[in-house]
Amino acid sequence: MTASRFVSEALDELHGADHFDSGQPELDEWLRRHALTTESRRTGRTFVWSADGRVVAYYTIAAHLLMRDDLPRSLGRGNPVQIPAVLLAKLALDKTLQGQGLGGLLLADAVGRVVEATRTVAARFIVVDAIDEQAVSFCIKYGFTQVPATNRLLKRMSAAAAQISR
Template identity: 45%
Template sequence: MSYTSEPFDPDHHDVSGFDCGEESLNTWLREQAGTAEVRRTARTWVWVDQDGSIAGYYALASHRVRREEVPSRIGRGGPEEIPAVLLARLALDQRLRGQQLGPVLVADALTRIVAASRIVAARLVVVDALHEKVAGFYEQLGFRRVPGSLTLVLKISDAEAAIEHAN
């Protein structure tokens, strides 16, 4: 099955059937994504399947991190406060588990982030993982953990190189 990535529109997209298994992520999509859009605090993108059901989503927001808070390989040469994009939320409906679509959804988000960074500069992608299992998922995708935390970072230049290599 194929999925279309499109901007979330609470007046158009039915979120009532979406269930990723993590209630905080379900609730955020149902109750806060629309408000975040209006307030310009996050942009949410939904994956819609052929019948119009939401199969997954992610939210992006501008962010910044202090250079000393990230691994030295990543922060080296950067300003004291490094411009970043926060991959604020990412969730895939439970019915799609085991199909290796999580990395594809992340790649969709990273493609959008790389394109945006060509217009508004950013150096890093930041993820605040909900728990260790999620942190491990992002580490497998090349994100580096900020020591002693559930925060992970990826250089946008690394994401861009991976996208170009995949195409």
């Protein structure tokens, strides 16, 4: 399967997520049990890639608020006490797609959607709370900065927008 075959679309009841298996049970169960509720409550938006009627990748984005004092000085300096951000809350690929470079394309899809949204609603950072060290390394590879002693990573919206426009 090539990435050009996939188009992200908003999750709905018709997307088959029952067999989604990313190798991370927490992410798989969240998609099956909570994603549609999150959609209906408008606390997060989930977008999926599907193949043959079943979900093969997804990400969830939500509004977020950072506190300047929780950031390293290099990132917090010059910002208001409360900093608007977008949380990339979930991102997962089915095992059938892993190892093909599609994770970076899924991340680029999510970042592109966030950058587009911030043309209308302001946000300073994209935030990721990585599930494990492998996810931390993945995000660092794509230009996110790790907040010391945490699995939290940030990317300035200006940097994300510059990458998208290339």
